[in-house]
Amino acid sequence: MQITLENKDTHKLNDYQKKQFVKMARLAIDKKDGPFNWNNYQNVSIHVYKMKKQSEYGLIYKVKPTIRSKQHTITNSIIVKLANRNLKTYHKFSIKGYSSDFSNFMNN
Numbered sequence: 001m002q003i004t005l006e007n008k009d010t011h012k013l014n015d016y017q018k019k020q021f022v023k024m025a026r027l028a029i030d031k032k033d034g035p036f037n038w039n040n041y042q043n044v045s046i047h048v049y050k051m052k053k054q055s056e057y058g059l060i061y062k063v064k065p066t067i068r069s070k071q072h073t074i075t076n077s078i079i080v081k082l083a084n085r086n087l088k089t090y091h092k093f094s095i096k097g098y099s100s101d102f103s104n105f106m107n108n
Contacts, residue, residue: 002049002058013048020087021048025061028078028095033102040066044073055082056096076100 006013006021013021025046026038044062051058059078079097083089 002051004047004049005057006046006048008045008047017087018046018048020090021057021059022046022061024080024090024093025059025076025078027091028059028080028093028098029061029076029100029102031095032098033100036102041074042066051079053081055085056080057082058097074101076102 004010004012006018022043026036030036041063044064045060046062047058047060049058049060050056057080059076059080061076061078062073063076064073077097077099078095080093081096083092083094
């Protein structure tokens, strides 16, 4: 059972927290499928869920290319475990689960 922190209906995160989770999602994507030039993509949405295990968060991060392509929205599902509760150290995390349209997109 997870707790929803951020989605289209729930807004428990402030702008700073959302930005840090976006940075985390991008870093995870860069580690697995990148690196990417994020100037070529715009945010569509970030959904954040507090998972059952301590310090674990589920992120669903959607982006779309700023240039037109056949694939409009790229969905990334990531489970991260934070090394520190402080989001200032957003880069200190481990990836516990990862699924991304980038993986499929880049291999076609």
